[in-house]
Amino acid sequence: MNFSDGLKFLQEGIRENTTVGAIWPSSPALCARMAEPVFRDRSDAPLRILEVGAGLGPVSEILLPQLRAGDAYDIVELNPNFCAHLRARFGGSAVEIHELSILDWPTQRGAHAAPYDRIVSGLPLANFPADLVEQVYRTFFRLLEPDGFFVMFEYLVIRQALATVTVGAERRRVRRILEIEEHLRPLQREQIDILTNVPPARVRVRGRPAEPGDFVL
Ligand SMILES: C[S@@+](CC[C@H](N)C(=O)[O-])C[C@H]1O[C@@H](n2cnc3c(N)ncnc32)[C@H](O)[C@@H]1O
Incomplete structure (x- = not known):
């Protein structure tokens, strides 16, 4: 990722x-x-991987060279300018780039498409309306294999600070998101804080509920 990409x-x-x-x-x-x-710990079986919100592709550039024959890698990215950049950068490799919202991806992909083993999400959930956050998680559950997992990050402290300093509808939005996150606690497999990011961030790895339809958020 060079400086001109950063400016873009x-x-x-x-x-x-x-x-x-x-x-x-x-x-x-x-x-x-x-x-x-x-x-990590992959078997010999091919993996189906979905990256959501790839931006300019800083995570894709680490993952794509590690793909093996038979693996599948989809990117779902909403922003047309980022998609154009991703196509120019990774076009011709094993990756398929889809320009749409993650919420529309299950329908677009079709009911019979095989679920993913891994989802990697760069979505800025703290910015979203709480209903949208809920729908994103439900979409991840719907797209994942029963023993698959998703990796995501959040900026440290930001949500908690917003829940304290904001008022009215914004405060309700942030508090609802914190509540949703709390409900996801049993699905968490690991977390690690990365202080060498601006702002510092927390990476979370979470599994899927056994019965996604019944999971209350
Ligand atoms: C914080 S940026 C992350 C970019 C990159 N992964 C990184 O870490 O630098 C969030 C990305 O999510 C994308 N995005 C936001 N809402 C989306 C949605 N509903 N479906 C797919 N992508 C979305 C944005 O266009 C943006 O590229």
């Missing part, structure tokens, strides 16, 4: 503040930690 990200981050949710791509340390669980 900054431009989108300012223009599409809610959906991009950052002004600079994630640090190499954060991207490496997001990528690390994906191929």
